[in-house]
Every structure is written in structure tokens, then in C-alpha cells.
Amino acid sequence: MRADFTEMEMMTIACARRIGNEDIVFCGTGLPLLGAMMAKKTHAPNCVIFFETGALDPALDEIPLTVGDSRVMHGASQNGSLLDAFFYMQNSRTGPNVLGILSGAQIDPYGNLNSTVIGDYDKPDARLPGSGGACDVASLVGRTRIFMKHEKRRFVEQLDYMTSPGWLRGIGSRSEVGLPRGGPELVITTLGVLDFDESTRRMRLSSHYSYAEPDGIQESTGFKLDTSHSKEEENPTLEELEALREVVDPLRLILK
Numbered sequence: 001m002r003a004d005f006t007e008m009e010m011m012t013i014a015c016a017r018r019i020g021n022e023d024i025v026f027c028g029t030g031l032p033l034l035g036a037m038m039a040k041k042t043h044a045p046n047c048v049i050f051f052e053t054g055a056l057d058p059a060l061d062e063i064p065l066t067v068g069d070s071r072v073m074h075g076a077s078q079n080g081s082l083l084d085a086f087f088y089m090q091n092s093r094t095g096p097n098v099l100g101i102l103s104g105a106q107i108d109p110y111g112n113l114n115s116t117v118i119g120d121y122d123k124p125d126a127r128l129p130g131s132g133g134a135c136d137v138a139s140l141v142g143r144t145r146i147f148m149k150h151e152k153r154r155f156v157e158q159l160d161y162m163t164s165p166g167w168l169r170g171i172g173s174r175s176e177v178g179l180p181r182g183g184p185e186l187v188i189t190t191l192g193v194l195d196f197d198e199s200t201r202r203m204r205l206s207s208h209y210s211y212a213e214p215d216g217i218q219e220s221t222g223f224k225l226d227t228s229h230s231k232e233e234e235n236p237t238l239e240e241l242e243a244l245r246e247v248v249d250p251l252r253l254i255l256k
Contacts, residue, residue, distance in 0.1 A: 111166025
């Protein structure tokens with residue numbers, strides 16, 4: 001907990017600020033949904049949110065706990081299926097405009113994600129939930145953004161296993177393996193927001209929160225990070241915190 005806001009609230013608001021009115025947002029529940037709903041309830045009322053269960057643009061009067069929660073379907077423009085959701089992601093008209101929000105246990109300098117195992121695949125230290133639809137989202141949609149807890153054990157030079165592709169080995173490598181569009185834009189963490197150098201596609205620090213310094217963020221990262229262009233992110237405003245706490249998640253179902 002910070003003086004006036006939590007790390008989770010800071011991450012959510014940093015995400016929401018970067019969602020526009022024309023965005024089509026594919027997200028799961030938890031932090032990604034908090035950020036998307038925050039944007040829709042404030043500055044981006046026309047953004048469209050959809051879920052892997054096939055619900056398109058629901059009312060979201062209350063925040064759902066899972067993608068199978070009946071609140072996901074309430075007031076939706078369409079209640080379809082998993083197949084419909086994947087159609088939205090890869091369709092030539094909608095796919096390039098879709099923003100997918102992901103997370104993982106490990107991330108490397110090029111935004112590749114591991115959510116499968118920690119350690120050796122055959123004899124892992126920990127076996128994780130796996131891809132779900134994350135690999136499909138990372139491969140098919142026009143843009144992705146990633147939520148991560150900023151720790152050295154999570155930001156690693158080499159993944160234990162690649163579950164979902166980011167920029168693979170850097171500039172041009174996605175198209176070389178048949179992924180002509182997409183790739184991560186931002187990584188939103190507990191310490192700041194990172195983007196990717198346009199000439200190399202390697203991760204760099206874009207902004208740091210008021211309670212984190214660039215040097216400290218480097219110490220929490222397991223690879224060399226360009227911090228030279230980082231600017232301090234504005235703290236949440238009272239209006240943003242009120243919208244998040246009283247409109248988006250008044251029952252603290254996710255914010256707790």
C-alpha cells in the first residue's frame with residue numbers, strides 16, 4: 001500500500017489511461033478487466049470489450065469474477081462462443097484493431113511469455129496453468145499489452161519455456177515465422193510501464209511510478225534495461241481513484 005493508492009490501483013489506472021475510445025479489447029478477468037472497465041467507464045465509453053466465452057460488448061454494470069460469470073453476458077451485443085471470439089481476433093477487419101491484454105510467470109527482453117513451467121519441462125520446479133488462449137491472442141491480434149509483477153525472477157534473459165510469442169528474437173522475427181501482425185506494445189508492471197524499441201524490439205523503460213526509481217527498476221530486472229528515456233508517471237487523480245473504487249469495483253471483488 002502506498003500513501004493514497006495501492007500498486008494494483010496504479011497498474012490498473014496506467015493501463016486504463018492507454019486504452020482509447022476506438023479500441024477493441026480482448027481481456028480475461030482480474031487486472032486486465034479492471035483496466036478495460038476503468039477506461040470504458042471514464043474517457044473511452046465507446047471502446048468494445050469482449051471475452052473468450054463469446055460475449056461481445058456487454059453492459060458490465062458489475063465486474064465479473066470469471067469469463068464464465070453470467071455478468072459477462074448481461075446486456076451484450078452478442079453472446080456467441082469461443083469460436084466467435086477467435087473469429088473477432090483473426091478477422092481481417094477486426095483482428096488488426098484488437099488489443100489483447102495478457103500476463104505470465106516469466107517475460108524476456110522481447111516480450112515473449114512463459115506461463116507453462118518453471119525449470120525443466122520434464123521435471124519442473126513448478127507446473128503452471130499453461131497457455132489457455134494466450135498463445136492464440138499473442139499470435140493473432142493486432143496489439144498486445146502485458147501485466148507483470150516486476151521482479152528479477154520474472155524478468156529473465158532466457159525463458160524456461162516459451163508459451164506465447166512476443167517479438168521473438170527482435171525486429172522482423174515474427175514475420176519470419178508467419179506472424180505478419182501483432183506483437184507487444186507495453187508491459188505494465190508494479191513499478192512502471194515499459195515499451196519496445198522500434199529498431200530492435202527490445203524492452204525499455206518508458207515511465208516509472210512516483211515510488212520507484214529507474215535504477216531500482218533495473219535492479220529488479222534480470223536483463224539490461226534502457227532506462228534513459230523514462231519519465232515519471234502521474235499519480236492517480238482523485239477522480240480516477242473514485243471511478244475505480246466506487247464505479248468499477250465498489251464491492252472490492254478484485255481490488256480486495
